[in-house]
Amino acid sequence: MDDGAAARQGMTRGRTGGQLLADALVAQGVTHAFSVPGESFLDLLDGLYEVGDRIELVTCRFEAGAVHMAEAHGKLTGRPGVAIVTRGPGACHASIGVHVAMQDSTPLVLIVGQIPFSETDRDTFQEVDYRRMFSPLAKWVTQIDDAARIPELMARAFDVARSGRPGPVVVAISEEMQKTVVEVPDIGPAPTLPAHPAPGAIPRLLELLDGAQRPVLVLGGTGWSEEGRAAIRDFARAHDLPVAVGFRRLDLFDGTSPNFAGDLGVGSDPGLVARVKEADLVIAVGTRLQEATSQGYTLFPVGETSPIVHVLPDPAEIGRVFRPLLGITSDLNAFALALRDAAPGRARPWGEWTRRLRAVREASVAAPDYEGPLNFARALQALEAELPADAIFTVDAGNFATWPQRFMSVREGQRFLGPNNGAMGYSVPAGLGAAITYRDRLVLSFVGDGGFLMTGQEIATAFQAGVAPIVMVVNNGQYGTIRMYQERHYPGRVSGTKLTNPDFAKFIEAFGGHGEVVTAxxxxxxxxxxxxxxxxxxxxxxxxxxxxxxxxxTVTQIRAAAAKG
Incomplete structure (x- = not known):
């Protein structure tokens, strides 16, 4: 029996809109949903009760935390993460997670409870027009007012979220629609084959590579499969290519490999940036070469052709800022497999170039002699040896994140999640989403003292969900990144950046967790x-x-540099 026949056979009884919504999630293969409950979707909650053996509903404490958890689930699995929030304030709180998913190209479906559609345009309680609110933040925004269209529109939402450049979709569900009883079949995912490189794309790329003396492979993006990662790894090693990764994409290539040159993003090593500017061919796979990765759009000239082969699943993103020598529209994994299979390894003339870039990375990770009892760089490198081969790291936004990014190597099999849009408060809920998605893996979340008190209350969800992430709060009593910029532009004039903090170890102990304080x-x-x-x-x-x-x-060094002008 084909899928269509099975779906039609399933149309044997009427279901409420709430039941149809829950069944639509099951039909799309959803295994987890992250939610803060609201009165605007009581019927969906009731529908989720019926499918509780197939979808784990995770009750969160704050809507932004729920969407960060769903976004982390989407990053890790390649399937759209699902968050469910209520109307008005709930949707506003959730919007930051939608922005993360958009800038990170993470597949996500946010379901928002909505007012009764009969009250539209009366400025009723918690009324928001979500098409207008989310249109700059999401790939697509829709509202379901007719229960009979639930399977159609939910299937479309998941198709859009995972197609092309993946991203977030917002679905508003009006309140009374969820109570309507209709008879319609469920609709599953569309059986779509991934886009492959055009017939002449790989030969042209290899022709450009044959003419290069200083090539660099830059990896980024989402949706990589294990097979795809292995294929691009094998190609890079077979051709002795130096590999850099885009901003917060440290898990795309083994950091201990002799081919790994480092990461491009906030806090990148200046030596690596200089070498990439010298490259005569950059094969950019998956990365949009956005502001952080391109060092403020300074890696290549804007408005003229650059020595770039740009590979992305969405043709609209190719050439958006930098004009490439060659653009290739392809699924990243399909491209990696095609490239590996078309180009067996052979001797290349750039071995010394690759060793130079690796030497830059090795020099960068050498821990300096910092003053005081705590050398955080050496402590992190000692910690690295303690971590399992499948550990998952999450980071927040802030200067503290540059410490693990610089001094630790993310190894093959480990995962690293961080917000490309610089959202503070991401790491703790993302770590929870990771721990709930993969309950048998160690999750280590790095967060600053400022970011922790934005969403740190979500640690309560860990106790409710039965997971045990480890959160490392780097406490320097300030909004460190802003203080850094403040000292550069207005040295000595500290304003608005000092913080007064609790004892974070006692904070977790109050929940019944384990707390530690490290000073050396x-x-x-x-x-x-x-x-x-x-x-x-x-x-x-x-x-x-x-x-x-x-x-x-140090602050003193920044002030001294500012004084010199």
């Missing part, structure tokens, strides 16, 4: 071991000197 280099690994052995959600508070504002400069 050799304390971090034992604290981590105790946290992991506890089997509880844990917080390790790392107390940093506010003077060491970045991993490259």
């Amino acid at each position: 280099t050799d304390e971090l690994v034992p604290a981590f071991r105790r946290a992991r052995a506890s089997g509880k959600p844990a917080v390790i508070e790392v107390r940093m000197s506010p003077e060491q504002i970045t991993n490259r400069q």
Whole structure:
């Protein structure tokens, strides 16, 4: 029996809109949904009760946290993450997660409860026009007012979220529609084959590569499969290509590989940036070469052809800023497999070039002699040896994130999640989403003291969901990134960036979790071991000197540089 016949056979009874919505999620293969409950979707909640053996409904404490969890699920699985929030304030809180998903190209479906459609345009309680609100943030926004169209529109939402450049879709569901009883069949995912490179694309790329002396492969984007990662890895190693990764895409290539040259983004090593500017061919696969990765759009000239082969699943993104020598529209995994199979490894003339870029990376990760009892770089490198081969890292926005990004190597099999749009408050809920998605894997979330008190209350969800992530709060008593910029432009005039914090170890202990405080280099690994052995959600508070504002400069050094003009 084909899928259509099976769906038609299933149309044997009337279902409420709430039941149809829950069944539509099942039909799309959804396994987890992250939600803060609201009166605007009580019937959907009732429908989810019926499918509780197939969809795990995770109750969260704040809508932004729920969407960050769903976004992390989407990043890790390649399938659209699902979040469900209520109207008005709930949707506004959720919007930051939609922005993360858009800039990170993460497949996501946000379902928003809506007012009764009979009250539209009366400025009724919590009324918002979501098409207008979310249109700049999402790939598509729709509203379902007719229960009979639920299977059609929900299937379309998932198709849009995962097609082309993946991203977020917002679906508003009016309140009374969820109570309507209709008889319609469910609709599953469309059986779509991935886009492959055009017939002449790979030969042309290899022709350009044959003429290069200083090539660099830059990896980015989402939706990579294990097979695709392995294929691009094998191609890079077979051709001795130096590999850099885009902003917060450290898990796309083994950081310990002799081909790995480092990451391009906020806090990148200046030596790597200089070498990429010298490259005579950049094969950019998956990365949009956005502002952070391109160092403020300075890596290549804007408005003229650059030595770039740009590979993306969405042709609208190719040439958006930088004009490439060659643009290839393709699914990233299909491209990687086609490239590997078309080009067996052979001797190449750029071995010394690759070694130079690797040397830059190795010099960058060498821990300096920082003043004080805590050398965070050395502590992190000692911690690296303690982590399992399939560990999942999450990071927040802030200067603290440049420490693990610079001094730790994300190895093959490990995952690394961070917000491309610089959203503070991402790491803790993203870590929870990761831990709930993969309950047998260690999750380590890095967050600053500012970001932790934005969404740190979501740690309560860990206890309810029965997972035990470890959160490392890097506490320097300030909004460190803003203080850094403040000192560069207005040295010594500290305004609005100091923070007063609680004892973060006691904070987690109040929930029944495990707390640790680290103030010296050799304390971090034992604290981590105790946290992991506890089997509880844990917080390790790392107390940093506010003077060491970045991993490259102190406040005093920034002020001295500013004084010189």
